[in-house]
Amino acid sequence: MAACGNASGNDDGAARxxxxxxxxxxxxxxxxxxxxxxxxxxxxxxxxCNRLMGHWSIEGTRVTLQDMASTMMFCQGIDTWLAAGVAADLDGDTLRVYDRDGMEIGVLQRPRAGS
Structure with missing residues (x-):
């Protein structure tokens, strides 16, 4: 019964x-x-400065950002690097964000509980 397994068909929990x-x-x-x-x-x-919205998927620790849209306000003095993100790698509480060329453009941290 395939409907009872995970998407990869691997039920041993080794690759989640x-x-x-x-x-x-x-x-x-x-x-x-x-x-x-x-x-x-x-x-x-x-x-x-600008609002971002879209969809995401994950395979292993690689996050893919899809169908991303953004408002387009003028943002004087703000580094808007995140708007260029198309993928990210998850490393514990660190999310490394990459642009279309595969260059790391920035890092986001997961806030600690209670922060």
């Missing part, structure tokens, strides 16, 4: 996708980049 759901970045600082990954595959956040 990492958990990226939740908030990444400093949401208390409105000029800081942050993302929130919903369990339903939606992602939203800010590059520190």
């Amino acid at each position: 996708d990492a958990d990226v759901t939740g908030v990444w970045g400093d949401t208390a600082n409105t000029e800081a980049p942050s993302l929130e990954f919903d369990p339903d595959g939606r992602v939203s956040g800010t590059d520190g």
Whole structure:
């Protein structure tokens, strides 16, 4: 019964996708980049000025950002690097974000509980 197994058909638990759901970045600082990954595959956040929204998927520790859209406000003095993100690697409480060329463009941290 394939419907009872996981998507890969591997039930031994050896290769499970990492958990990226939740908030990444400093949401208390409105000029800081942050993302929130919903369990339903939606992602939203800010590059520190513009709102970002789209979808995400994960395979292992590699997060793919899909169908990303952004507002287009002028952002003087704000580094809007996060808007160029198309993928990320999850390493514990660190999310390394990459652009289309595969270059690391920034890092978001998962806030500590109680922060």
